[in-house]
Amino acid sequence: MQPWSSVPVPQVPGTPSPLHLFDTAAGEVRPTEPGPVARMYVCGITPYDATHLGHAATYLAFDLVHRVWLDNGHQVHYVQNVTDIDDPLLERAERDREDWIVLAMRETALFREDMEALRVVPHFVGAVESIPEIVEAIGKLLASGAAYRVDGEHPDIYFRHQASGNFGYESNYDEATMRDFFAERGGDPDRPGKEHPLDALLWRMARDGEPSWESELGAGRPGWHLECSVIALNRLGLGFDVQGGGSDLIFPHHEFSAAHAESLTGEFPFAKHYVHAGMIGLDGEKMSKSKGNLVFVSRLRGDRVDPMAIRLALLDGHYRTDRSWTDDALINGSARLARWREAVALDAAPAAEPAVARLRERLSDDLDTQQALRAIDAWADETLASGGSDRGAPQLIRTAVDALLGVEL
Ligand code: 5CA
Numbered sequence: 001m002q003p004w005s006s007v008p009v010p011q012v013p014g015t016p017s018p019l020h021l022f023d024t025a026a027g028e029v030r031p032t033e034p035g036p037v038a039r040m041y042v043c044g045i046t047p048y049d050a051t052h053l054g055h056a057a058t059y060l061a062f063d064l065v066h067r068v069w070l071d072n073g074h075q076v077h078y079v080q081n082v083t084d085i086d087d088p089l090l091e092r093a094e095r096d097r098e099d100w101i102v103l104a105m106r107e108t109a110l111f112r113e114d115m116e117a118l119r120v121v122p123h124f125v126g127a128v129e130s131i132p133e134i135v136e137a138i139g140k141l142l143a144s145g146a147a148y149r150v151d152g153e154h155p156d157i158y159f160r161h162q163a164s165g166n167f168g169y170e171s172n173y174d175e176a177t178m179r180d181f182f183a184e185r186g187g188d189p190d191r192p193g194k195e196h197p198l199d200a201l202l203w204r205m206a207r208d209g210e211p212s213w214e215s216e217l218g219a220g221r222p223g224w225h226l227e228c229s230v231i232a233l234n235r236l237g238l239g240f241d242v243q244g245g246g247s248d249l250i251f252p253h254h255e256f257s258a259a260h261a262e263s264l265t266g267e268f269p270f271a272k273h274y275v276h277a278g279m280i281g282l283d284g285e286k287m288s289k290s291k292g293n294l295v296f297v298s299r300l301r302g303d304r305v306d307p308m309a310i311r312l313a314l315l316d317g318h319y320r321t322d323r324s325w326t327d328d329a330l331i332n333g334s335a336r337l338a339r340w341r342e343a344v345a346l347d348a349a350p351a352a353e354p355a356v357a358r359l360r361e362r363l364s365d366d367l368d369t370q371q372a373l374r375a376i377d378a379w380a381d382e383t384l385a386s387g388g389s390d391r392g393a394p395q396l397i398r399t400a401v402d403a404l405l406g407v408e409l
């Protein structure tokens, strides 16, 4: 799968602030401690519908992680998957009497356009193109006893959820909570033949009318969690810096992604930080494809909304908080964008260094975007109210807002 064009990120003069992030596993904000190359994996879309503002908000949060690391002088190896084979995709294709491959290709292309418009810059890898790697991993898990086949007409392969010896450390959920979320989020607790309700599917043997891939395991298709495990492991290596996604992925997805990889390697931990974005809702409900209460990025772009205003609207809320999208958020984002643009268009302004230092300091503290935006507001307000004499200030703000917030003024 082609990565999309990279957005140029300028260097900002002054002193960067090292990034601290809330880690779900530890339950607290901790410093990230990347080497020269920071490594991040973020769970990507299942392309059966267009990108909505919930997806966009999650990817914006990790885009800021990327940008703050760049500011701190790291290179960033950022991998994001596209779940281009899974049940929801097949169900939607069947409902709409469409070829699932065409559906996936169309929605992936639209996603790419939306992300380019929002200036989000990862590198992405498809599940289908990773099937040989996934098959190899399942072979190893079977050989080590971490996986087993169920008996019966369809001898699917499952993961013994306790195989890594660390199961549960990522979510910290008790078993009752795990069981609830497992059933709710794509698991199959009642599948006959499993040793334990929480064991997770690794390989689903071919069924009539379902796509499948020939392999030494028998024709079939991969389970969801192993996809992310293998794509991350093979590109970033165990012990990478951040595993990210929305909070709906804390369990079972990220718990199992970690357990699979730790069983495969015998090492711990899969990732140093597990970072989760809150859910964006509309009218009090989580925005989700299955509920149909979606606001699409492409729809807003079609209505000629400036993507930079969408960015500012989504950043005016803490990434970990569940929050609602409202018309007011977009009105405020547009107004803020206009004010900032007006201020940086002037020839001179008050000194910008203190605002840039505050911007860096707030972002480095678990991406406190609300206060980061207010730092630029304060500078813009002062500039528009009383002017200033620093002729380099407008350009410094432009550069810092571009590099750190991804907003082009
Ligand atoms: N393909 C899998 C991950 S491997 C998946 O969850 N796909 S998704 O299309 O359902 O979601 C894509 C990303 O957006 C995930 O990180 C998910 O946690 C996040 N997400 C989904 N709905 C919302 C929402 N309402 N608010 C914020 N983030 C969301």
Ligand code: ZN
Binding pocket: 042, 043, 044, 081, 228, 253
């Ligand atoms: Zn994933």
